[in-house]
Amino acid sequence: xxxxxxxxxxxxxxxxxxxxxxxxxxxxxxxxxxxxxxxxxxxxxxxxxxxxxxxxxxxxxxxxxxxxxxxxxxxxxxxxxxxxxxxxxxxxxxxxxxxxxxxxxxxxxxxxxxxxxxxxxxxxxxxxxxxxxxxxxxxxxxxxxxxxxxxxxxxxxxxxxxxxxxxxxxxxxxxxxxxxxxxxxxxxxxxxxxxxxxxxxxxxxxxxxxxxxxxxxxxxxxxxxxxxxxxxxxxxxxxxxxxxxxxxxxxxxxxxxxxxxxxxxxxxxxxxxxxxxxxxxxxxxxxxxxxxxxxxxxxxxxxxxxxxxxxxxxxxxxxxxxxxxxxxxxxxxxxxxxxxxxxxxxxxxxxxxxxxxxxxxxxxxxxxxxxxxxxxxxxxxxxxxxxxxxxxxxxxxxxxxxxxxxxxxxxxxxxxxxxxxxxxxxxxxxxxxxxxxxxxxxxxxxxxxxxxxxxxxxxxxxxxxxxxxxxxxx
Amino acid sequence: xxxxxxxxxxxxxxxxxxxxxxxxxxxxxxxxxxxxxxxxxxxxxxxxxxxxxxxxxxxxxxxxxxxxxxxxxxxxxxxxxxxxxxxxxxxxxxxxxxxxxxxxxxxxxxxxxxxxxxxxxxxxxxxxxxxxxxxxxxxxxxxxxxxxxxxxxxxxxxxxxxxxxxxxxxxxxxxxxxxxxxxxxxxxxxxxxxxxxxxxxxxxxxxxxxxxxxxxxxxxxxxxxxxxxxxxxxxxxxxxxxxxxxxxxxxxxxxxxxxxxxxxxxxxxxxx
Numbered sequence: 001x002x003x004x005x006x007x008x009x010x011x012x013x014x015x016x017x018x019x020x021x022x023x024x025x026x027x028x029x030x031x032x033x034x035x036x037x038x039x040x041x042x043x044x045x046x047x048x049x050x051x052x053x054x055x056x057x058x059x060x061x062x063x064x065x066x067x068x069x070x071x072x073x074x075x076x077x078x079x080x081x082x083x084x085x086x087x088x089x090x091x092x093x094x095x096x097x098x099x100x101x102x103x104x105x106x107x108x109x110x111x112x113x114x115x116x117x118x119x120x121x122x123x124x125x126x127x128x129x130x131x132x133x134x135x136x137x138x139x140x141x142x143x144x145x146x147x148x149x150x151x152x153x154x155x156x157x158x159x160x161x162x163x164x165x166x167x168x169x170x171x172x173x174x175x176x177x178x179x180x181x182x183x184x185x186x187x188x189x190x191x192x193x194x195x196x197x198x199x200x201x202x203x204x205x206x207x208x209x210x211x212x213x214x215x216x217x218x219x220x221x222x223x224x225x226x227x228x229x230x231x232x233x234x235x236x237x238x239x240x241x242x243x244x245x246x247x248x249x250x251x252x253x254x255x256x257x258x259x260x261x262x263x264x265x266x267x268x269x270x271x272x273x274x275x276x277x278x279x280x281x282x283x284x285x286x287x288x289x290x291x292x293x294x295x296x297x298x299x300x301x302x303x304x305x306x307x308x309x310x311x312x313x314x315x316x317x318x319x320x321x322x323x324x325x326x327x328x329x330x331x332x333x334x335x336x337x338x339x340x341x342x343x344x345x346x347x348x349x350x351x352x353x354x355x356x357x358x359x360x361x362x363x364x365x366x367x368x369x370x371x372x373x374x375x376x377x378x379x380x381x382x383x384x385x386x387x388x389x390x391x392x393x394x395x396x397x398x399x400x401x402x403x404x405x406x407x408x409x410x411x412x413x414x415x416x417x418x419x420x421x422x423x424x425x426x427x428x429x430x431x432x433x434x435x436x437x438x439x440x441x442x443x444x445x446x447x448x449x450x451x452x453x454x455x456x457x458x459x460x461x462x463x464x465x466x467x468x469x470x471x472x473x474x
Numbered sequence: 475x476x477x478x479x480x481x482x483x484x485x486x487x488x489x490x491x492x493x494x495x496x497x498x499x500x501x502x503x504x505x506x507x508x509x510x511x512x513x514x515x516x517x518x519x520x521x522x523x524x525x526x527x528x529x530x531x532x533x534x535x536x537x538x539x540x541x542x543x544x545x546x547x548x549x550x551x552x553x554x555x556x557x558x559x560x561x562x563x564x565x566x567x568x569x570x571x572x573x574x575x576x577x578x579x580x581x582x583x584x585x586x587x588x589x590x591x592x593x594x595x596x597x598x599x600x601x602x603x604x605x606x607x608x609x610x611x612x613x614x615x616x617x618x619x620x621x622x623x624x625x626x627x628x629x630x631x632x633x634x635x636x637x638x639x640x641x642x643x644x645x646x647x648x649x650x651x652x653x654x655x656x657x658x659x660x661x662x663x664x665x666x667x668x669x670x671x672x673x674x675x676x677x678x679x680x681x682x683x684x685x686x687x688x689x690x691x692x693x694x695x696x697x698x699x700x701x702x703x704x705x706x707x708x709x710x711x712x713x714x715x716x717x718x719x720x721x722x723x724x725x726x727x728x729x730x731x732x733x734x735x736x737x738x739x740x741x742x743x744x745x746x
Contacts, residue, residue, distance in 0.1 A: 425680065432596065432683055466558040466594040 094120035116244025117237035156416035247290030269314025320345030481727025484544030487580030511544030564726030566592025578694035629699035632665035672703035695719035
């Protein structure tokens with residue numbers, strides 16, 4: 001029998017081993033990318049796309065997300081970072097080796113359709129999301145470039161940074177660009193510049209304003225059909241409905257694992273938290289749905305949560321508070337929750353981008369697939385929240401408070417998001433009426449010059465000390 | 475003397491100290507901040523102690539709480555507590571029916587919503603720019619060539635309010651200089667400055683939700699013109715606290731110090 005000290009030693013050794021093996025995997029991923037491109041193409045790629053160098057920081061990201069975590073929670077984070085690195089490698093190989101098949105799509109255009117057509121989707125906003133994860137200041141030069149070119153400084157920094165990369169000539173050239181009229185003016189406005197700068201044909205989906213009825217579903221499914229026809233005209237992609245069915249079935253399997261994970265999160269203490277919930281969703285349900293790897297990652301997250309649950313363990317050593325994060329997560333401070341966990345015992349269980357109500361796609365026919373994809377986009381996160389009546393923004397939030405037994409809401413109040421800033425007064429009033437403490441974090445999504453990580457920590461500290469009347473754990 | 479506790483609020487422009495014994499304020503002081511926050515705290519406590527009969531200088535307090543921006547630089551304090559909490563406790567001690575506090579200090583402005591027990595329900599603050607703070611008033615009074623006390627009187631003599639449209643204190647300064655150049659009356663400009671600051675405070679208070687009774691704390695609460703302008707935009711009476719509004723943060727710290735020292739059972743020396 002192993003004594004208590006032995007168990008602690010073994011747990012520590014296992015945690016160390018997990019980190020070490022993922023670190024090796026990450027280096028192997030980088031080496032794999034280099035080998036696939038070959039020395040000449042790699043040299044050209046590094047010169048034309050200097051942001052590629054940021055990939056070398058992947059192990060630093062892994063450390064930030066794993067070092068303060070232990071056991072299954074640490075393992076989930078390590079697996080997640082390694083998987084994201086490898087997914088990124090696959091996507092980059094696609095962009096550099098098969099530019100003819102690469103289609104840039106906005107994050108609210110269903111990539112399942114592109115996979116079904118044998119195309120290689122590249123989510124337009126991906127770099128703006130991934131780069132600050134690796135280096136919190138990585139997007140600043142691109143934001144500046146966009147502003148110098150006349151993009152208004154009060155625009156959301158995600159489209160600004162993305163545009164900056166395009167204007168800097170550092171965005172890989174795609175065969176075509178597909179966007180929609182969502183989620184905001186800033187996002188929408190950037191695509192005309194994309195079209196001009198990259199000289200790629202552009203298609204924009206029209207999402208109806210009022211989307212909770214069958215007429216809207218019918219209309220938007222028609223838009224998706226129009227998109228397929230347009231892509232067939234402008235790219236070598238051809239729709240293979242059986243392939244689309246496989247993609248949708250695979251997505252269903254990943255979401256099944258996700259829902260199992262969500263069910264487990266209702267338990268106190270929650271067996272999983274933060275990145276394995278929201279980051280896994282962002283990459284494997286939003287950006288890369290329908291891939292086998294997506295299902296594997298989501299299943300791993302659920303399996304590791306189950307492991308904790310069966311042992312009666314929480315993800316955090318001390319879960320004092322359960323929180324939902326509203327608005328997109330703080331990408332320039334990705335380890336906010338790693339810090340908040342050890343400082344205040346705050347467990348992040350759900351967020352605006354992750355929570356959805358239309359999990360599965362009916363794959364019986366072309367029509368059912370298109371209609372469900374239409375529902376997923378129109379009534380999904382971000383789209384629903386930034387369009388239609390204000391109630392769309394609040395309904396899910398207060399449902400989550402009850403469903404997951406949350407004791408506070410953190411609002412990541414990105415200064416560049418006019419849509420949600422306009423709702424802030426109503427949110428404050430609703431939280432006041434319902435007696436739910438609300439922390440509004442004033443910051444910029446990608447630009448630490450607006451509010452530093454230290455400033456964000458101070459905002460959290462002040463709230464936890466004064467409103468929640470808590471003392472620091474560490 | 476035993477059972478004496480203290481609160482020390484080390485602010486950006488002034489240091490404030492309050493000493494309490496048997497639930498009563500026995501000494502208080504407001505001094506200009508020194509370069510070193512620790513020295514500011516020491517000096518404020520010394521000045522507060524000087525007015526307490528039988529209190530020997532250098533005698534240790536039974537419990538001391540530090541607050542304000544420089545609170546972490548007061549190593550001899552038993553504890554540090556955020557100024558938001560201290561203002562809430564101090565205002566509640568003065569008047570338990572207070573539900574909204576507007577604290578206009580030297581470097582920031584806060585609106586604090588209180589629960590019935592004096593705990594903080596919600597707060598909002600502007601600590602990113604100088605507009606609407608004591609520093610802003612200092613700059614404005616300098617341009618109008620009056621001291622801070624006379625600035626308030628000046629605005630009360632205004633026959634009209636000249637709108638100041640600039641949100642930023644730097645631009646507001648330029649705007650005021652140009653208004654002086656256009657030979658507008660200094661009193662009307664001063665009233666415009668008060669109104670501009672009141673508008674900023676209004677939006678801050680809206681964030682926490684206005685709930686009467688409303689009070690103002692901080693050094694700028696001495697500015698009667700500002701209090702009147704704030705009352706006007708909020709359409710609410712601003713109730714004065716029963717002590718110098720500038721010491722409310724230090725008072726709250728002292729009240730908390732007494733609670734800590736007495737412990738949960740209200741017995742002296744219960745700090746453990």
